[in-house]
Amino acid sequence: MRVPERPTLEGLESKWSAVWDRDGTYSFDRSAPRERVFSIDTPPPTVSGSLHVGHVFSYTHTDAVARYHRMQGREVFYPMGWDDNGLPTERRVQNHFGVRCDPSVPYDPTFEPPAEPSEKEPVAISRPNFVELCLRLTESDERAFEALWRTLGLSVDWTLTYTTIGPRAQRISQRSFLGLLARGAAYQLEAPTLWDVDFQTAVAQAELEDRERPGAMHQVRFSAKGGGDAVIETTRPELIPACVALLAHPDDERHAALVGGEALTPLFGTTVPVLSHPLVERDKGTGLVMVCTFGDLTDVTWWRELSLPVRPVLAPDGRLAEVPWGSPGWESADLERARASYGELSGRSINQARRRIVELLEESGDLLGEPQPVNRAVKFYEKGDRPIEIITSRQWFIRTIEHKQELIEAGRKLRWHPPYMRARYEDWVNGLTGDWCVSRQRFFGVPFPIWYPLDAEGNAIYANPIGAAADELPVDPSTDVPDGYAPEQRGQPGGFTADPDVMDTWATSSLTPQIAGQAGEDQALFEKVFPMDVRPQAHDIIRTWLFTTVLRSQLDEGELPWANAAISGWVLDPDRKKMSKSKGNVVTPMHLLEEHGADAVRYWAASGRPGTDTAFDSKQMKVGRKLAVKLLNASKFALADLPPQAEELAHPLDRAMIGRLATLVADAEESFEDYDYARALQRTEEVFWWYCDNYLELVKGRRYDAAPEIYGPVSRALRISLSVFQRLLAPFLPFVSEEVWSWWQQGSVHRAAWPLAAELRAAAVVGGQSELEELALEVTAEVLAEVRKAKSQAQRPMRAPVARLLVRDTQERLQALALGAGDLRQAGSIERLETEHAEEPSVEVELGEQG
RNA sequence: GGGCGCGUAGCUCAGUGGGAGAGCGCUCGCUUCACACGCGAGAGGUCGCAGGUUCGAAACCCGCCGCGCCCA
Numbered sequence: 058m059r060v061p062e063r064p065t066l067e068g069l070e071s072k073w074s075a076v077w078d079r080d081g082t083y084s085f086d087r088s089a090p091r092e093r094v095f096s097i098d099t100p101p102p103t104v105s106g107s108l109h110v111g112h113v114f115s116y117t118h119t120d121a122v123a124r125y126h127r128m129q130g131r132e133v134f135y136p137m138g139w140d141d142n143g144l145p146t147e148r149r150v151q152n153h154f155g156v157r158c159d160p161s162v163p164y165d166p167t168f169e170p171p172a173e174p175s176e177k178e179p180v181a182i183s184r185p186n187f188v189e190l191c192l193r194l195t196e197s198d199e200r201a202f203e204a205l206w207r208t209l210g211l212s213v214d215w216t217l218t219y220t221t222i223g224p225r226a227q228r229i230s231q232r233s234f235l236g237l238l239a240r241g242a243a244y245q246l247e248a249p250t251l252w253d254v255d256f257q258t259a260v261a262q263a264e265l266e267d268r269e270r271p272g273a274m275h276q277v278r279f280s281a282k283g284g285g286d287a288v289i290e291t292t293r294p295e296l297i298p299a300c301v302a303l304l305a306h307p308d309d310e311r312h313a314a315l316v317g318g319e320a321l322t323p324l325f326g327t328t329v330p331v332l333s334h335p336l337v338e339r340d341k342g343t344g345l346v347m348v349c350t351f352g353d354l355t356d357v358t359w360w361r362e363l364s365l366p367v368r369p370v371l372a373p374d375g376r377l378a379e380v381p382w383g384s385p386g387w388e389s390a391d392l393e394r395a396r397a398s399y400g401e402l403s404g405r406s407i408n409q410a411r412r413r414i415v416e417l418l419e420e421s422g423d424l425l426g427e428p429q430p431v432n433r434a435v436k437f438y439e440k441g442d443r444p445i446e447i448i449t450s451r452q453w454f455i456r457t458i459e460h461k462q463e464l465i466e467a468g469r470k471l472r473w474h475p476p477y478m479r480a481r482y483e484d485w486v487n488g489l490t491g492d493w494c495v496s497r498q499r500f501f502g503v504p505f506p507i508w509y510p511l512d513a514e515g516n517a518i519y520a521n522p523i524g525a526a527a528d529e530l531p532v533d534p535s536t537d538v539p540d541g542y543a544p545e546q547r548g549q550p551g552g553f554t555a556d557p558d559v560m561d562t563w564a565t566s567s568l569t570p571q572i573a574g575q576a577g578e579d580q581a582l583f584e585k586v587f588p589m590d591v592r593p594q595a596h597d598i599i600r601t602w603l604f605t606t607v608l609r610s611q612l613d614e615g616e617l618p619w620a621n622a623a624i625s626g627w628v629l630d631p632d633r634k635k636m637s638k639s640k641g642n643v644v645t646p647m648h649l650l651e652e653h654g655a656d657a658v659r660y661w662a663a664s665g666r667p668g669t670d671t672a673f674d675s676k677q678m679k680v681g682r683k684l685a686v687k688l689l690n691a692s693k694f695a696l697a698d699l700p701p702q703a704e705e706l707a708h709p710l711d712r713a714m715i716g717r718l719a720t721l722v723a724d725a726e727e728s729f730e731d732y733d734y735a736r737a738l739q740r741t742e743e744v745f746w747w748y749c750d751n752y753l754e755l756v757k758g759r760r761y762d763a764a765p766e767i768y769g770p771v772s773r774a775l776r777i778s779l780s781v782f783q784r785l786l787a788p789f790l791p792f793v794s795e796e797v798w799s800w801w802q803q804g805s806v807h808r809a810a811w812p813l814a815a816e817l818r819a820a821a822v823v824g825g826q827s828e829l830e831e832l833a834l835e836v837t838a839e840v841l842a843e844v845r846k847a848k849s850q851a852q853r854p855m856r857a858p859v860a861r862l863l864v865r866d867t868q869e870r871l872q873a874l875a876l877g878a879g880d881l882r883q884a885g886s887i888e889r890l891e892t893e894h895a896e897e898p899s900v901e902v903e904l905g906e907q908g
Numbered sequence: 909g910g911g912c913g914c915g916u917a918g919c920u921c922a923g924u925g926g927g928a929g930a931g932c933g934c935u936c937g938c939u940u941c942a943c944a945c946g947c948g949a950g951a952g953g954u955c956g957c958a959g960g961u962u963c964g965a966a967a968c969c970c971g972c973c974g975c976g977c978c979c980a
Binding site for chain 2: 064066267434475477478480481483484485488596597599600627629664666668669670671672674676677679680682683685686687689690691692693694695696697735736739742743746749750753754757761842845846848849850851852853854855856857
């Protein structure tokens with residue numbers, strides 16, 4: 058036993074993380090049988106941001122659970138992943154190196170980025186070169202992240218680390234995609250697609266968010282073919298040239314005469330049908346709306362259900378495209394005017410075109426009244442700056458809609474923590490309106506392992522995609538060549554061309570269980586860890602990460618990817634707002650850990666219940682630090698120069714205390730099994746402070762007694778109880794727990810066995826009078842509190858002698874008190890203890906003379 | 909508009925049918941032989957509002973109000 062003179066928390070992080078690394082304390086032993094494995098589908102943090110307090114918060118939750126299961130004797134599969142795939146990295150690389158990805162540029166193995174990067178005139182480089190730069194940049198980020206996680210004390214096995222852009226992730230993503238394609242679960246289609254005009258890529262429904270934006274409602278006059286006006290209201294007059302129909306509600310009598318007829322668009326003279334549809338909102342505006350291809354998602358619905366033609370005007374860059382007026386589909390009652398009007402709009406951005414067409418409509422008299430300002434929700438790509446448009450393009454989709462019911466059932470089989478989070482998943486699945494668009498017109502992602510043959514004219518034959526051979530994965534079709542073709546045939550008539558797109562970042566991260574478990578690469582390992590025990594994640598990505606992982610697992614494995622979903626909340630500013638970027642950057646996690654210590658920060662994090670948003674609170678970290686210091690000092694008191702222990706417990710108070718521990722252990726265990734680490738911590742902490750303030754004070758006399766029959770049993774009680782507290786606190790305060798454990802035990806506390814409630818219970822009832830002894834502990838502590846109160850009110854020190862203490866109470870409680878009387882007298886410096894039977898308990902304290 | 913969550917002491921929160929609680933903060937006191945990064949004590953609440961179920965409601969049901977998140 059080696060107990061330091063002045064124990065301290067300083068330096069414990071670096072000391073113990075080095076030891077854990079050296080000893081492989083958290084190594085996953087793959088020889089363990091499947092039923093003993095506990096596997097975690099760790100969320101891979103995006104390396105292109107910075108880690109913030111929210112990460113520290115939620116990763117601590119998972120770590121506490123992981124440590125608990127490890128102490129239960131399970132082999133914990135706890136990998137870390139880095140999400141370096143996707144747009145955020147791409148943007149950083151462009152700015153950092155002054156480059157731009159152009160998939161048509163050939164790979165240059167000797168390429169070096171410009172010495173003086175220019176954001177204005179970036180160098181065009183091949184996709185493989187671009188990916189190399191992404192990897193170069195993310196590598197240093199990943200080292201910094203790992204250092205933070207080690208300081209925080211995450212018990213991950215660092216040999217299992219993966220990245221979402223690494224070869225393994227690419228191989229598994231491409232293999233999965235080719236499988237989906239072969240089974241018809243993935244398909245390609247030219248269709249209206251959600252489109253970001255700045256990034257110039259398709260995006261998925263799950264990546265949209267609503268933002269309130271000011272707009273204006275314009276009343277615009279169309280002329281009915283049979284004579285008279287048809288007045289519509291729109292916030293997007295620039296789409297009048299893309300108008301394909303006018304619609305009224307079927308029950309709207311105001312427009313009944315128009316329905317079934319035709320109307321002419323203003324300025325362009327295009328003939329459009331007037332139809333009816335129940336989705337039209339009668340009480341909005343005039344009750345008459347125009348359908349354009351495409352102004353919003355409702356337009357797509359109307360277009361599809363009413364089999365309307367396409368009259369696209371928006372180019373992928375968000376400007377109005379050239380339009381062939383006079384050709385089929387672009388007929389006009391007044392071609393000259395249509396061409397002249399459109400000439401004013403062509404080439405302009407959406408906003409410019411809107412301003413110009415309003416002027417034109419005013420001049421022609423077709424704009425009625427002043428545009429009315431309105432605030433409305435506009436859909437944005439969550440990373441974008443301009444509203445989403447809908448543009449027809451060729452994209453890859455994964456079938457989703459037809460699996461809705463199956464997905465809902467899967468969600469019901471999953472155990473959610475907390476349970477109400479399932480509703481978010483189910484709402485999302487129920488609200489899905491289309492299959493999952495997985496192709497992105499970006500560069501730093503996993504490419505589709507697909508080429509297309511070119512016909513004699515050099516046109517791609519999309520109906521006959523050429524998939525990469527399984528043993529050649531991963532491929533980059535922009536530089537690799539499909540089987541049966543020569544490199545020179547790229548782009549040549551009769552040759553081949555690459556699919557230019559990459560997969561949606563979620564299309565890769567939806568496979569994290571397979572990537573971490575190495576599906577198809579190390580199948581024996583995969584079968585050991587899949588389906589995983591738990592997916593920990595935050596609630597904001599239930600509709601994306603959680604949903605898509607369930608979908609992919611259903612499609613590829615035919616089962617749920619995990620048994621449990623542990624959903625964490627967010628960290629909020631003290632003013633209850635979502636933690637802002639600026640604030641999160643000021644309070645960097647490393648600074649927090651340095652200021653308060655890792656155990657203290659973990660304590661704060663672990664007190665946030667599953668699923669519950671928690672306010673950032675440095676006061677809680679100070680409380681955590683106090684707890685860690687208390688564990689140091691209580692351990693020092695109990696263990697330093699601890700006399701030899703007896704074989705058995707002998708004192709009623711000792712046995713009763715051990716009985717309380719038995720209850721605590723069972724309680725903490727039950728909470729942990731239900732992923733409620735916060736409750737486990739709260740209970741443990743509560744009992745630990747009670748133990749320090751009452752039990753330790755009561756037994757001091759016996760602990761220092763000279764007689765072996767006195768100190769032997771109490772020495773045993775102290776060993777048992779300290780050992781239990783050190784282990785119960787280990788999942789939360791891994792550093793200080795390991796420190797105090799090392800004073801007197803072999804091996805790591807984090808590989809020690811979780812205490813057995815039944816064993817403690819058995820030790821506690823040896824005397825056979827456990828109920829009376831429990832009462833003894835309770836009554837003794839209560840009377841001691843009365844003594845302290847009297848001293849406190851008399852403003853005397855706690856060691857001030859009590860000349861006489863009179864306790865009045867029931868027979869039973871007095872009988873119990875007799876069992877603790879010796880300890881009470883010593884702890885309260887009580888010279889004379891008298892008792893008297895009474896129905897109403899009371900205590901009289903006569904303090905000794907002062908001085 | 910729909911769904912979910914929340915509303916308990918100044919603050920952060922625990923408490924799912926029978927005593928209104930913890931920590932922090934505040935006030936007062938104590939060099940106490942593990943710990944002044946400590947110890948002891950005290951003050952502080954019509955449990956959002958209104959109704960209902962019940963012998964009994966902070967808890968269960970209904971409605972309303974307020975806050976937050978997700979979705980439309």
